Amino acid sequence: MEGIDVLHQKIMEKLQQVKDPEIDSVSMIELGMLERIELTGNDVRIEVLPTFMGCPALEIIKKNILSAVKEIDEVGFVAVEFSYSVPWTSDRISEAGREKLKEFGIAPPPEYDAEGDGMWKVNCPYCASAYTTMENLFGPTACRSILYCKACKNPFEAMKPISTLM
Amino acid sequence: MKKKFCHGGSQKVKNIETAEQALQNPEYKKALVELLYQLADDDFFHAYRGAEWLGLAPHIEEDVAFSSINQDTMGHAAMYYGLLEELGEGKADDLAHARKSVDRRNAVLNELVNGSGTYLEEPRYDWAFTVVRHYFYDVYKKLKLESLKLSSYRPLAEAAVKINMEQYYHVMHWKVWFQQLSMSEGEGRNRMLDAIEKVWGEFADVLSYGPLSSEMSRHGLLMDEESFTEKWKVHMKQVFESIDLTFPGGCAMKSGSGRQGIHTDDLEQALDTLGEVYRLDTEAVW
Numbered sequence A: 001m002e003g004i005d006v007l008h009q010k011i012m013e014k015l016q017q018v019k020d021p022e023i024d025s026v027s028m029i030e031l032g033m034l035e036r037i038e039l040t041g042n043d044v045r046i047e048v049l050p051t052f053m054g055c056p057a058l059e060i061i062k063k064n065i066l067s068a069v070k071e072i073d074e075v076g077f078v079a080v081e082f083s084y085s086v087p088w089t090s091d092r093i094s095e096a097g098r099e100k101l102k103e104f105g106i107a108p109p110p111e112y113d114a115e116g117d118g119m120w121k122v123n124c125p126y127c128a129s130a131y132t133t134m135e136n137l138f139g140p141t142a143c144r145s146i147l148y149c150k151a152c153k154n155p156f157e158a159m160k161p162i163s164t165l166m
Numbered sequence B: 001m002k003k004k005f006c007h008g009g010s011q012k013v014k015n016i017e018t019a020e021q022a023l024q025n026p027e028y029k030k031a032l033v034e035l036l037y038q039l040a041d042d043d044f045f046h047a048y049r050g051a052e053w054l055g056l057a058p059h060i061e062e063d064v065a066f067s068s069i070n071q072d073t074m075g076h077a078a079m080y081y082g083l084l085e086e087l088g089e090g091k092a093d094d095l096a097h098a099r100k101s102v103d104r105r106n107a108v109l110n111e112l113v114n115g116s117g118t119y120l121e122e123p124r125y126d127w128a129f130t131v132v133r134h135y136f137y138d139v140y141k142k143l144k145l146e147s148l149k150l151s152s153y154r155p156l157a158e159a160a161v162k163i164n165m166e167q168y169y170h171v172m173h174w175k176v177w178f179q180q181l182s183m184s185e186g187e188g189r190n191r192m193l194d195a196i197e198k199v200w201g202e203f204a205d206v207l208s209y210g211p212l213s214s215e216m217s218r219h220g221l222l223m224d225e226e227s228f229t230e231k232w233k234v235h236m237k238q239v240f241e242s243i244d245l246t247f248p249g250g251c252a253m254k255s256g257s258g259r260q261g262i263h264t265d266d267l268e269q270a271l272d273t274l275g276e277v278y279r280l281d282t283e284a285v286w
Helices: A002-016 A057-070 A095-103 B019-023 B026-051 B060-086 B093-098 B127-148 B152-182 B187-200 B201-205 B213-218 B223-240 B265-274 B277-281
Strands: A023-026 A034-040 A043-048 A079-083 A132-135 A144-149 A155-159 B001-008
Touching: A002 A034, A002 A043, A023 A095, A023 B187, A034 B093, A043 A057, A057 A079, A132 B060, A155 B265, B019 B026, B026 B060, B026 B093, B026 B152, B026 B213, B026 B265, B060 B093, B060 B152, B093 B277, B127 B152, B127 B187, B127 B201, B127 B223, B152 B187, B201 B223, B265 B277
Parallel strands: A043 A079
Antiparallel strands: A034 A043, A034 B001, A132 A144, A144 A155
16 A cells, blocks of 8 residues: 555656646646546556636646656556546635746636626735726636736736636 | 545436446437537537637727637537547547538527628628627527536536536626627617627527427436526526617527528538638648
8 A cells, every 4th residue: 555655646746747838837736637646556547627628738738747647667557537527616726826826927716706796806916906907807818817906007817716606 | 456536526416427328328329419419519610600700809808808718619619529429429520520511400590600701801790790699699508508517418417517617707708798789879789789680580590409309308418498498588588678678589590490400501611611721631630
């Protein structure tokens, strides 16, 4: 059993190095994309949750996971599969992930308010001001929106809240 | 030796859990496949017509937003084609690009051109028609997804949960355009009224479940067609009231019944254009 726990740990360390290709400060683990690691002897099956369905980065992330895990000497066969059995939601992003998004200039996703009017409030990732406006709900990638901070006069992006309550 | 590391997840009780299980029941599979072709082809052509606005949208913010929406929607179509691939219908890419118009199950509304001209030559596209088509279809799609979330086919139910979360933003986007243009004065409102009439003239086809309608609901794939239409009507009444219009009642199917494989020349044109690169090398990896 100990061998397997060691291998699991090594895989986790490798996955921590697999970053979002467009936000290279945040790992796929911190984004909450890892659902399951299954070990059968030295064979590895990794279940990954896609964020947005049309996201072109998904295939790149898959390829990067494969090559990262294959770097571990004792690993045998590796399979990476996208799964929808659990939907990815923006609350899966870890605390560390949220901090790293801010470092990159992207506000982490606000909590989705099912009672609200659908519009959400988000603080500026640079100066933390709440005096911000939504410029475009849709941004340069499927998961992001474009906002503007009226306090520090910076445009910035925010990750869209995604919830099963929508 | 096997050890699993789980990070949560919920188990719902469903009738049919996997593609293998669905394949064991030929009647169930037949209805399921028909439904999936409708869903896949609808989103595919909806996204394709939307993508033809790239660089032509009324302003740059809209260009960004509309592209993002089309990218999402194409992703939804890919998901449905993927489910068909699992059921032995062939490769998802071939299903999307290589099927002829007579085999397509999308509603005619989604194949219609955006306006006169082509993308490369004199594209005089109709923004009012686009706004109404996209808003009405997306409202319909959101309601349909609510029903599909409860589908007896678990992979479809899971796909619906996923797609529905993205759909939320699409509806929100088109609602703003729809209400603002419809409540504008003069030409704006008139053009919107014309567009509403045009879209309404095709919408019965969108609502139709096609020839296997009763089988679909009998197998619990989604709620029955009549109840769904009623539910949709209640919702659309509010949409019409939001722009001070009386709900026009029943809609029509003027240009054909896409669910029966009856399509317009607009679909031929779309297939011809969108498959051009694919046909150059069908084995290419993108």
